[in-house]
Amino acid sequence: MAQGLKVLSAALPQDVKLETRSYDLGARRWHATGETLPDADLESLKNHDAILLGAIGDPSVPSGVLERGLLLKLRFAFDHYVNLRPSKLFPNTATPLAGRPDIDFVVVREGTEGPYVGNGGTLRAGTPAEVATEVSLNTAYGVERVVRDAYERADARPRKKLTLVHKNNVLVHAGHLWKNIFDRVGQEYPEVTTDYLHVDAATIFFVTQPERFDVIVTDNLFGDILTDLAAAVTGGIGLAASGNINPSGAFPSMFEPVHGSAPDIAGTGKADPTATVLSVALLLSHLGYADEAARVEAAVGADLAERDAAAPRTTDEIGDALAARVSG
């Protein structure tokens, strides 16, 4: 997080005064107080232009507590309906794919609906007659706004290609809603080429032909799965950044690395801040600092190109190097 803020300061124009406030959230707070995200913090967070969220999670906290009590709570409370996850294979980064295909796409993952709504239940827990449900909720309101956002992004890119990923041969109700809206909104974007893939088929193309993708729009759960796979093929989640965006500006958008918190190396200086720094680039771009965002991304690209696996640097050293490239 410190490196992210360092690079953010370095990137902003001289006349912009950066005001930050830090919130102590996550595993330590939960252990100390039992709280994840108290209402007072949520209220106070509303007053910011943007949120930079550090990687959260710790094996000492039961699975789901921080995910649902903090991360998903923020995404839902601040109506982050565009979960933006760019995937790019930078030079000099390891990919598990043979032949190093050209990868440069962005996934627009819906962030406030689908199977993530927390609408499920358990009957007769712990007995042989137990039944557990999970309900995926999908609304025209929710799907249309994210689909429209994805068309806008596709229209603004040179290749202008948008792929819808769903599973409409099985999840017919949600699938038809997505597909109908996708087709209808598409009529307003005649220059955008469109495509539809079932989620299972999409995973195949992610490893055999990732260069075919430009912008992908998909539901919350499929987006979760696909973006981890996308991160893996572009060099690992150590480089994956994401934006939880409320395009209306009614609430602050939130930027975070896709990776977890690696509590085993916290404080040792071994953590790689690159995904957080790339999240800062997304933050800058969201706030209208497109040139500054491009400079941060270029700095990361240049830094990666010169990395020497035999000479690892500390977290601080990487942050300093990136900040220097950005200011200089």
Next chain:
Amino acid sequence: MAQGLKVLSAALPQDVKLETRSYDLGARRWHATGETLPDADLESLKNHDAILLGAIGDPSVPSGVLERGLLLKLRFAFDHYVNLRPSKLFPNTATPLAGRPDIDFVVVREGTEGPYVGNGGTLRAGTPAEVATEVSLNTAYGVERVVRDAYERADARPRKKLTLVHKNNVLVHAGHLWKNIFDRVGQEYPEVTTDYLHVDAATIFFVTQPERFDVIVTDNLFGDILTDLAAAVTGGIGLAASGNINPSGAFPSMFEPVHGSAPDIAGTGKADPTATVLSVALLLSHLGYADEAARVEAAVGADLAERDAAAPRTTDEIGDALAARVSG
């Protein structure tokens, strides 16, 4: 399909008389009669020891019609709760992964529950106020039987390792049901090493470290996604076989290639029958012909090892070659 039957005949012991009956199902029938799987056919299919299902699907049939009216109808009607999908990287086959990792695992996908139950609906279709739902149903009854089957399979393999894949930090109700049953049944299999992965993380390991997997057990939808990815990393769905198994024997089990029907090359002699032949190996093994199954799999391995991309063979020639290896 013809090549699959050819190899099946060649593999069976001399004294076993193979009786087959062929059912005309799929796109052609649907176009001609509007039927997918009439009750009379379903009844009649019950009298068989096993079903070999040809690849179905055609772009001229609306998405979902054959999938739900034929394939899923059979899986549900015949209670195919174990959807078995082995993944093995054969020599001389192309994989998109650099370094050709050692891949030899099997996915035990639940086949009768989860988001596949068809429990969803649409309210105010086609209006801006439309809502669509999909309900994932999970029962202790359904989860325990497939988890137990997976432990049995893991226990019978040399590495004895079983990984549960779910998303229990978000889908907490279904996720806890799966995890609790997985842990409880595991106490009966002290020699099996266990592991849990979220589905998003699992996709990462499928491309970065597939050799870590031995047996995987997972829900219907996650299994659908993961097995296509598994097929891609082991050389494409042209080689992926699957068994839809009812271990109780109350209904016939069904074996099918994972790939679709490729109507554009139907009848041209260009289709590769290998996935169907590997499905025949699963069928033989399910009916107790373990040695014969091993011979079919070995024949495929040997055939693949000698394939020459510069000298493609017809569907028939590949079938003949495999049958000859199996009998000889």
